[in-house]
Amino acid sequence: MLARKYFCWYALFYCFLFLTGCKSKSSVVKKGPAEQVIPVKIDTIIKTVIVHDTVPKLSIGEHKVWTLGKMGSHAGMRQETAIHYDIRKPNYVIIHHTAQNSLDQTIRTFQVEHTKVSSHYVIGRDGVIVQMLNDYVRGWHAGLSKWGTITDLNSISIGIELDNNGREAFPDEQIAALLVVLDTLKTNYGIPTANFIGHADIAPARKNDPSVFFPWKKLADRGFGIWYNPAELVTAPDTFNPIDALKIIGYDTSNLKAAIIAFKRKFVINDVSPELTVYDKSILYNLYLKY
Known part of the structure; x- marks a missing residue:
C-alpha cells in the first residue's frame, strides 16, 4: 500500500511538470488586438537552434504560424557553440497589392494552411499596419521570381502587401503608413535605394502588382526606388x-x-x-x- 501511495504522488508530480512544460512552450506566442500574431524574438530562436537544436512550434489557436524545428545541424557531428555570429538580414523590399477585398481577408489568407503564402507586413486602406512575420524570417511572398542573378528573392527580402484590389487608387493614409515602414526598414537594415521594387518587377510573366495606380515616383522622391528625371x-x-x-x-x-x-x-x-x-x-x- 505504501509503495502504491508513493507511486501516485510521483505520478501527480510528473504530470504537473509535464503540464508546466507545455505551458511554457505555448507562451512563446502572445495574442494582441484581433488575435494578432507576435512571433518569438528572432535572437531567442537562433540561440535555441544553436544550443538546443530544437524550436517549439509557434501557433495561435488553430493557425500554424511558422515552425523551425530541427534545422541547420547535422547528426553524428560534434556540436559546439560559437559566440560570434549574425543572423541574415533583408536586402530587398518587395511591394504587392493583395487583390483581395479587405485587410481581414488577407490576414486570414496568411493564416490558413492550404494557401502557402505569407508576407511580413499588410497595410490597410486606412493606414493600419499589421506585422505578420519577423523581419529576419523568410516569408513566402515572391514565389517563382528573378531579379538580376537572384532567383530566390524570398530569402533576402521583406514582403509588404497593400490592401488593394488592383483596380483602384491607393489612399493617402495607406501610402503614408507604407513610407513609415519603408523608412524604418531602410534605416534598420541599410537597404539600398534601388532595392525597393514591386512584385511585377521580379515576376513580370505572372504578376502585375502593384498596379499602375501605385505612386512609385512618390516613393522614389523619398529614397525608396529609382525614378527617371x-x-x-x-x-x-x-x-x-x-x-x-x-x-x-x-x-x-x-x-x-x-x-x-x-x-x-x-x-x-x-x-x-x-x-x-x-x-x-x-x-x-x-x-x-x-x-
Whole structure:
C-alpha cells in the first residue's frame, strides 16, 4: 500500500511538470488586438537552434504560424557553440497589392494552411499596419521570381502587401503608413535605394502588382526606388541596347514582352503595350545611366 501511495504522488508530480512544460512552450506566442500574431524574438530562436537544436512550434489557436524545428545541424557531428555570429538580414523590399477585398481577408489568407503564402507586413486602406512575420524570417511572398542573378528573392527580402484590389487608387493614409515602414526598414537594415521594387518587377510573366495606380515616383522622391528625371530625357543613342538595359536594371528578359510590359506599367503608366517607343527608350536610357 505504501509503495502504491508513493507511486501516485510521483505520478501527480510528473504530470504537473509535464503540464508546466507545455505551458511554457505555448507562451512563446502572445495574442494582441484581433488575435494578432507576435512571433518569438528572432535572437531567442537562433540561440535555441544553436544550443538546443530544437524550436517549439509557434501557433495561435488553430493557425500554424511558422515552425523551425530541427534545422541547420547535422547528426553524428560534434556540436559546439560559437559566440560570434549574425543572423541574415533583408536586402530587398518587395511591394504587392493583395487583390483581395479587405485587410481581414488577407490576414486570414496568411493564416490558413492550404494557401502557402505569407508576407511580413499588410497595410490597410486606412493606414493600419499589421506585422505578420519577423523581419529576419523568410516569408513566402515572391514565389517563382528573378531579379538580376537572384532567383530566390524570398530569402533576402521583406514582403509588404497593400490592401488593394488592383483596380483602384491607393489612399493617402495607406501610402503614408507604407513610407513609415519603408523608412524604418531602410534605416534598420541599410537597404539600398534601388532595392525597393514591386512584385511585377521580379515576376513580370505572372504578376502585375502593384498596379499602375501605385505612386512609385512618390516613393522614389523619398529614397525608396529609382525614378527617371524628366528634365534629363534625351533620345537614346543608336548604340543603346534596350534589352541589355532591362537586364542591367534587373528584369528577367526571358519573356521579353512581359518584361517590357512590367517596365512600362511602372514607369510609363499610360501605355502598357509590349513594344518600346522612342519615348519609352528615352526613359529606359535615363534609368540605365543610374545603374
